[in-house]
Structure formats: structure tokens, C-alpha cells
Amino acid sequence: YKFNTTATDWHTARSNCKKQGYHLVAMETREEFDFITRFLKNSPAYLSLNWWTAANDINNEAQWVWADVNQPMSSSAALWASGQPTNFGNNEHCGEVASRFGHKMNDAPCESQCVSICEYSLL
Ligand SMILES: [Ca+2]
């Protein structure tokens, strides 16, 4: 994994990962979600940041998928924060690991500025 602490909008984060041969992180298993969130919680420099992941429902509202790996997002693997996703203002289509929500998933506006996690792509 590559933890990018420059805050950008989601689309920029996605293309920055791709340029380097990575993709935005997709957490297809609970083990992966736990590993990443535990790492963030235990890293003082990363603890308070909010991290873009590949999760999005850009194409179909409420149909959450991992971009680039093209798999559905399982909410038993990547856990939503309590009450999320809200699709607030009908404008929350990108998924972040939100430190302010206990390092669980939140849907946020894709134009929000967040740091990001890239994952190495075998493609
Ligand atoms: Ca949405």
C-alpha cells in the first residue's frame, strides 16, 4: 500500500494512483479492512486524516462498487460508520475511511479534499 498524504478530490486521487501503477485501495475482505484501519489508528501521522478508497456509487446511486477492480463493495468487509451512507444532498458518491467516524466508511462528496491509499495493481 501507498499512503498519499496530499489531499485531493477523489478523481485526482484515483488518477494519481493509476499513474504510478497502483489503484485506489479496494478492501474486498474484512481482514484487509481491519489491517488498513488498524494501521491508520496506530500511526500518529495518519491517525486524524480521512482517506479516499476506491469505493463509489457514481454510476448507480446506492450501488457501491470498488473502482478499477470492478467489484461490488461488501459492507461486511468494509464497514460503514453508523448511519452511513447518507448520500447527503444527493451528492455523496465517493467512499472514505473517516477518522472522525472511528475509521469506518463514510460516503462523501467526490470533490472533497482527502488523502488517499493506493494499492499495487497486478494489471
Ligand atoms: Ca451516493
Ligand SMILES: [Ca+2]
Ligand atoms: Ca455520508
